Amino acid sequence: MGKHVAIAFLLIFLVFFLPFLWGESTVVTAPDPPAEAVDAAPPPPDDTQKTKHDASTAITVLTGGQPQQMDLETYLIGVVRAEMPASFELEALKAQAVAARTYTLHKISNGGSANHPDADACDNITCCQAFKSYEEAASDWGGDAQVFEEKIRQAVTETDGECILYEGQPVLAVFHSSSAGVTQDAAAVWSGSLPYLQSVETPENADTVPNYYSTASFSASELKNKLQNALPEADLTGSPSNWFTNIQQQPNGTVTAVSVGGVTVSGVKLRGILELRSACFTISFAGDTVTFSVTGYGHGVGMSQYGANALAAGGMGYQDILSWYYTGTTVGQP
DSSP states (O other), X not given: OHHXXXXXXXXXXXXXXXXXXXXXXXXXXXXXXXXOOOOOOOXXXXXXXXXXXXXXXXXXXXXXXXXXXXXXHHHHHHHHHHHSOTTSOHHHHHHHHHHHHHHHHHHHHTTOOTTOTTOSEESXXXXXXXXXXXXXXXXXXXXXXXHHHHXXXXXXXXXXXXXXXXXXXXXXXXXXXXXXXXXXXXXXHSSSOOTTSOOOBOOOOTTTXXXXXXXXXXXXXXXXXXXXXXXXXXXXOSOGGGTEEEXXXXXXXXXXXXXXXXXXXXXXXXXXXXXXXXXXEEEEEETTEEEEEEEXXXXXXXXXXXXXXXXXXXXXXXXXXXXXXXXXXXXXXX
């Protein structure tokens, strides 16, 4: 038994005291140094925080006879969809967006329309501007709907808040489809002149404008009824070739005045009576038929849309296009 006790003491000695005799000690691993701080990359700019003039402007629009609340951006997209072919150059579409915005704000600032006192704008082109929803436009665009919609939205958003200004104020930014070589001075079409609505050259022609030339033919009896309803004092006896006298025309063919059965009317008024595409026309007679040969489409004042597209195709930017058609104006925030 004494032998066993001796062995036990020897084992205890080896386990507890031998490491100290060899000089070993417990190794403590130092903690890793803290990671060096790294600055986080700045967040990308948030476009939603930018000032969006159109999106923050609320208006009431009479569409389909019903008032609708919408922001100006939504309204302008609907106007550009309806007023200009989406296949046009982007710079032409931008010019259209700025013209539509300017026309709207000018009208609102001048008291709106008596036709809809409870709405800022409407979708009737004889009063305000045409307007189309995406669904209406897409049914016409077919497979190009998505591309065209993005293009129109780009034209509106990239000109956000911009207007055509004369002496710092939005102008009466009227526009039309196409003219015969020159646009019209406002005084030749309406009651008064405006310094920024002067006659200027415009580059569209039959090669770039569908239906640039058109005709409207009437039988003698049909024409007589239309004219007598509008001009009851006119003497429309005898041959139709004798009804139209003293025709006054501009060099480009636009009729400024004509005597109809002894009653002098403007070319614009006769255009309206007969629903001609423009007041640039000539009259011919063949048997019982009277034919009006017409050039261009619209009242001819302000920006020509097809002319704007031709200028854009030639490399002109939208601001220069607008300065071309609206004399003495600038483009900027009102």
